[in-house]
Amino acid sequence: MAEPVIAARDLSLVFTTRDGPVQALSQVNLDIAPGEFISLIGPSGCGKTTLLRVIADLERATGGRIAVNGRTPEQARLARDYGYVFQAPALFPWRTILGNVMLPLEVMGIPRAERAARAKAQLALVNLAGFERKFPWQLSGGMQQRASIARALAFAPKLLLMDEPFGALDEIVRDHLNEQLLKLWAATGKTVVFVTHSIPEAVFLSTRIVVMSPRPGRITDIIDCDLGPDRPLEIRETPAFLRIAQRVREGLRAGHSYDV
Numbered sequence: 001m002a003e004p005v006i007a008a009r010d011l012s013l014v015f016t017t018r019d020g021p022v023q024a025l026s027q028v029n030l031d032i033a034p035g036e037f038i039s040l041i042g043p044s045g046c047g048k049t050t051l052l053r054v055i056a057d058l059e060r061a062t063g064g065r066i067a068v069n070g071r072t073p074e075q076a077r078l079a080r081d082y083g084y085v086f087q088a089p090a091l092f093p094w095r096t097i098l099g100n101v102m103l104p105l106e107v108m109g110i111p112r113a114e115r116a117a118r119a120k121a122q123l124a125l126v127n128l129a130g131f132e133r134k135f136p137w138q139l140s141g142g143m144q145q146r147a148s149i150a151r152a153l154a155f156a157p158k159l160l161l162m163d164e165p166f167g168a169l170d171e172i173v174r175d176h177l178n179e180q181l182l183k184l185w186a187a188t189g190k191t192v193v194f195v196t197h198s199i200p201e202a203v204f205l206s207t208r209i210v211v212m213s214p215r216p217g218r219i220t221d222i223i224d225c226d227l228g229p230d231r232p233l234e235i236r237e238t239p240a241f242l243r244i245a246q247r248v249r250e251g252l253r254a255g256h257s258y259d260v
């Protein structure tokens with residue numbers, strides 16, 4: 001295997017809360033190779049977002065080790081190794097779409113002409129050419145989320161971390177964005193770590209699916225999703241797709257606790 005983009009060893013994270021410690025991650029071991037599309041799936045509270053946030057250095061692990069591109073998450077963050085897409089678009093309402101996508105480049109001190117050119121190129125990649133001068137509220141939810149993806153791509157990071165980016169969208173829009181994301185991934189060769197609750201979404205997008213389980217948050221299964229790179233939406237009705245979906249469902253069921 002090529003040098004992993006992510007290497008987690010016995011990773012754990014315990015939050016200290018007023019009600020006592022919460023073990024959000026326990027003994028997580030995971031290697032992610034360059035160019036993989038990894039989905040993290042599991043019920044609410046199993047630590048998906050926490051794992052993504054540890055990779056992004058938005059949370060610190062309390063045990064074990066994690067390397068991002070061979071360095072600490074802090075070094076990787078400072079080197080702008082990744083782009084992060086949040087659940088909600090989180091665009092600044094007073095900035096145009098182009099202004100939003102240019103923001104990270106502005107912070108980096110990239111000259112104006114260059115940042116406009118780079119931001120426009122990223123917007124074209126998510127099919128938003130022509131919407132540069134609009135404001136976020138003039139765009140649909142799906143378009144806003146595409147603009148957020150363009151912003152996360154502004155630094156041209158090789159790693160894209162996505163926390164349930166399409167969770168709030170209706171199914172037709174979500175299908176469309178899944179197709180677009182797959183094309184973008186195939187065209188750019190980026191490594192993607194993607195959090196989702198949806199089995200079909202995970203199977204459609206991923207090269208591997210990491211199944212997680214709560215209390216404590218941990219990995220219970222890692223499933224290969226060898227459907228090849230060419231995936232029209234209709235692939236979801238094929239026996240190969242349904243077989244993988246069934247395995248993910250069984251993995252989720254096995255890790256589910258009924259103490260609610």
Ligand SMILES: Nc1ncnc2c1ncn2[C@@H]1O[C@H](COP(=O)(O)OP(=O)(O)OP(=O)(O)O)[C@@H](O)[C@H]1O
Binds near residue numbers: 023047050051
């Ligand atoms: N800042 C925090 N302080 C205390 N506990 C936290 C904090 N963040 C998360 N937790 C707890 O850690 C556990 C894992 O949370 P996390 O948000 O990672 O789960 P998740 O799988 O992403 O859930 P969801 O699918 O609902 O987003 C949960 O029990 C949660 O309540």
